[in-house]
Amino acid sequence: MKKCAVSAALLTAVLFAGAAWAAEEPIKPISPPKDVNQAKAELGKKLFFDPRLSKSGFISCNSCHNLSMGGSDNLKTSIGHNWQKGPINAPTVLNSSLNFVQFWDGRAENLKAQAGGPIANPGEMAFTHELAEGVVKSIPGYVAEFKQVYSDDTVNIDRMTDAIAEFEKTLVTPNSRFDKWLLGDAKALTEQELAGYQLFKKSGCVSCHYGTSVGGGTFHKMGMVAEYNTKNPSEGRKGVTGKEEDRRMFKVPNLRNIELTYPYFHDGGAATLSQAVETMGRIQLGKKFTDEENAKIVAFLKSLTGEQPSFTLPMLPPSSDKTPPPKPFEN
Amino acid sequence: MKKCAVSAALLTAVLFAGAAWAAEEPIKPISPPKDVNQAKAELGKKLFFDPRLSKSGFISCNSCHNLSMGGSDNLKTSIGHNWQKGPINAPTVLNSSLNFVQFWDGRAENLKAQAGGPIANPGEMAFTHELAEGVVKSIPGYVAEFKQVYSDDTVNIDRMTDAIAEFEKTLVTPNSRFDKWLLGDAKALTEQELAGYQLFKKSGCVSCHYGTSVGGGTFHKMGMVAEYNTKNPSEGRKGVTGKEEDRRMFKVPNLRNIELTYPYFHDGGAATLSQAVETMGRIQLGKKFTDEENAKIVAFLKSLTGEQPSFTLPMLPPSSDKTPPPKPFEN
Numbered sequence: 001m002k003k004c005a006v007s008a009a010l011l012t013a014v015l016f017a018g019a020a021w022a023a024e025e026p027i028k029p030i031s032p033p034k035d036v037n038q039a040k041a042e043l044g045k046k047l048f049f050d051p052r053l054s055k056s057g058f059i060s061c062n063s064c065h066n067l068s069m070g071g072s073d074n075l076k077t078s079i080g081h082n083w084q085k086g087p088i089n090a091p092t093v094l095n096s097s098l099n100f101v102q103f104w105d106g107r108a109e110n111l112k113a114q115a116g117g118p119i120a121n122p123g124e125m126a127f128t129h130e131l132a133e134g135v136v137k138s139i140p141g142y143v144a145e146f147k148q149v150y151s152d153d154t155v156n157i158d159r160m161t162d163a164i165a166e167f168e169k170t171l172v173t174p175n176s177r178f179d180k181w182l183l184g185d186a187k188a189l190t191e192q193e194l195a196g197y198q199l200f201k202k203s204g205c206v207s208c209h210y211g212t213s214v215g216g217g218t219f220h221k222m223g224m225v226a227e228y229n230t231k232n233p234s235e236g237r238k239g240v241t242g243k244e245e246d247r248r249m250f251k252v253p254n255l256r257n258i259e260l261t262y263p264y265f266h267d268g269g270a271a272t273l274s275q276a277v278e279t280m281g282r283i284q285l286g287k288k289f290t291d292e293e294n295a296k297i298v299a300f301l302k303s304l305t306g307e308q309p310s311f312t313l314p315m316l317p318p319s320s321d322k323t324p325p326p327k328p329f330e331n
Numbered sequence: 332m333k334k335c336a337v338s339a340a341l342l343t344a345v346l347f348a349g350a351a352w353a354a355e356e357p358i359k360p361i362s363p364p365k366d367v368n369q370a371k372a373e374l375g376k377k378l379f380f381d382p383r384l385s386k387s388g389f390i391s392c393n394s395c396h397n398l399s400m401g402g403s404d405n406l407k408t409s410i411g412h413n414w415q416k417g418p419i420n421a422p423t424v425l426n427s428s429l430n431f432v433q434f435w436d437g438r439a440e441n442l443k444a445q446a447g448g449p450i451a452n453p454g455e456m457a458f459t460h461e462l463a464e465g466v467v468k469s470i471p472g473y474v475a476e477f478k479q480v481y482s483d484d485t486v487n488i489d490r491m492t493d494a495i496a497e498f499e500k501t502l503v504t505p506n507s508r509f510d511k512w513l514l515g516d517a518k519a520l521t522e523q524e525l526a527g528y529q530l531f532k533k534s535g536c537v538s539c540h541y542g543t544s545v546g547g548g549t550f551h552k553m554g555m556v557a558e559y560n561t562k563n564p565s566e567g568r569k570g571v572t573g574k575e576e577d578r579r580m581f582k583v584p585n586l587r588n589i590e591l592t593y594p595y596f597h598d599g600g601a602a603t604l605s606q607a608v609e610t611m612g613r614i615q616l617g618k619k620f621t622d623e624e625n626a627k628i629v630a631f632l633k634s635l636t637g638e639q640p641s642f643t644l645p646m647l648p649p650s651s652d653k654t655p656p657p658k659p660f661e662n
Contacts, residue, residue, distance in 0.1 A: 058410050068647045079389050083414035260649050272652045313644045316399045318591050321603045
């Protein structure tokens with residue numbers, strides 16, 4: 001017992017030192033999710049994986065926010081109903097609870113508001129909220145689970161998106177090597193990674209990419225000091241506010257797990273982290289990083305890969321004879 | 332200890348009785364998978380879930396053999412590259428190791444031979460084996476895993492399909508209520524389910540749907556006593572043998588988990604189990620089941636739903652800077 005007590009005291013000292021260390025840095029470690037309603041999150045997980053929320057019966061939230069692949073689809077822009085080419089790169093759903101608003105243009109104030117969007121978007125899941133409600137209501141296994149979670153068996157889009165958002169709250173990725181370093185484990189980073197982090201701060205990257213999610217807290221113009229060349233017509237924040245000065249203003253992407261969420265930018269224009277760092281230096285900071293500097297920053301960025309959400313693949317309750325069949329080949 | 336010994340003796344007696352009981356029935360209980368190479372199956376699971384084996388980077392084995400939905404896509408016919416309409420209903424991958432051959436027309440002799448088919452089918456994943464090999468070879472996490480499983484780091488389609496087949500061997504569904512009944516638990520089935528089973532045998536369904544997988548052991552003509560009306564042009568076994576007498580000869584589908592794998596038949600022409608039973612009675616057996624008889628058989632069929640494979644969603648190793656990007660919008 002005495003040995004245990006000593007170890008505990010040591011651990012406390014280390015953690016305290018770590019916490020103090022982290023407090024001085026502009027990037028903060030990720031904490032495990034708090035106050036999760038487990039039953040609601042389980043229901044939300046099923047809905048997240050259920051392609052019956054789409055017109056085709058083929059596209060689920062997980063199709064474009066694939067939790068086997070960093071919560072993204074690793075495509076330049078996504079594939080929607082009838083193989084439509086999406087207008088913008090699918091942001092990762094990992095750590096999205098830490099973003100100040102949702103979507104690249106911030107048009108949803110929270111995860112619940114976001115979750116309803118793709119279901120009813122004609123270019124994505126191409127359904128309507130009413131039809132999605134009708135499908136879920138017709139599935140006895142779902143109705144029973146809604147009753148268990150919400151005390152009565154009302155199924156509606158409000159509850160469906162509430163449950164999906166609860167599941168998404170669990171999709172945080174703590175314990176990256178960088179976070180271990182922040183918490184006081186000096187050996188968690190290599191010299192190169194640490195040098196990359198110092199350069200990331202010194203060069204000004206951190207002025208937009210800061211906080212727990214290393215981004216996700218502000219809107220900024222894509223192309224602050226030099227124009228960004230792209231064929232992607234997205235107007236960014238202007239589409240929400242209507243203001244000309246908001247053209248090409250996008251939510252700064254969070255950089256957690258950035259190693260997994262290629263290709264980069266709203267248009268998926270950068271295939272590799274090295275290209276992304278080069279472009280960001282040039283158009284946002286007016287800097288040309290040397291190859292060595294670029295490699296250091298890339299090494300640091302890869303240390304932001306955290307523990308991926310680990311869970312059992314959900315089993316979806318089967319449709320009933322009354323469930324409206326999907327219509328994959330109608331436009 | 333004495334109490335335990337008595338219980339063990341009792342259990343043995345029950346199991347022995349059960350085994351004897353099962354031995355007299357034309358349907359046999361499913362055993363858990365044997366001799367699985369776990370490391371190989373883990374690698375195969377990753378490949379099964381990896382959309383990078385398709386040209387688009389969007390379609391994986393799991394897209395059409397969705398393990399959240401009974402190993403099927405619950406569509407009449409599947410959706411392939413560029414939203415092409417597939418020619419035939421996707422058979423479940425569950426218990427496919429128990430089928431005597433693979434595909435509706437039996438053109439693959441085993442799971443390994445089957446697994447390579449959809450990858451290179453222009454209407455499905457639309458890739459080539461060479462390109463799929465190239466993608467996997469470019470991913471360091473995969474190369475390391477191939478080395479671990481196969482002793483050297485050679486990545487080729489032969490090993491890829493070998494690993495996928497090993498994973499598929501694990502996708503069996505023991506412990507259905509029907510199997511519990513077979514093994515001696517007389518209370519595992521309701522009276523209606525048991526009556527349905529007796530009718531299933533008496534009516535002749537069991538002459539094609541027998542054995543461990545309740546089907547999957549022979550080819551039979553779709554429409555033995557009355558023609559099956561369908562717009563689906565599939566020729567069945569004739570496409571393999573070239574023989575006119577093999578037209579519309581299909582592998583008898585296995586009925587395990589049939590509750591989950593709607594819609595039914597090679598053309599997905601029956602939306603519900605009730606419709607499927609009606610049609611089978613009429614065109615295969617020349618029988619018209621009453622509503623009550625139909626309900627009994629459906630009740631029995633639903634008792635064939637077994638324990639679904641339960642596993643952690645795999646995390647896929649990220650692409651490297653050298654990985655060829657997917658080409659979702661090329662035909």
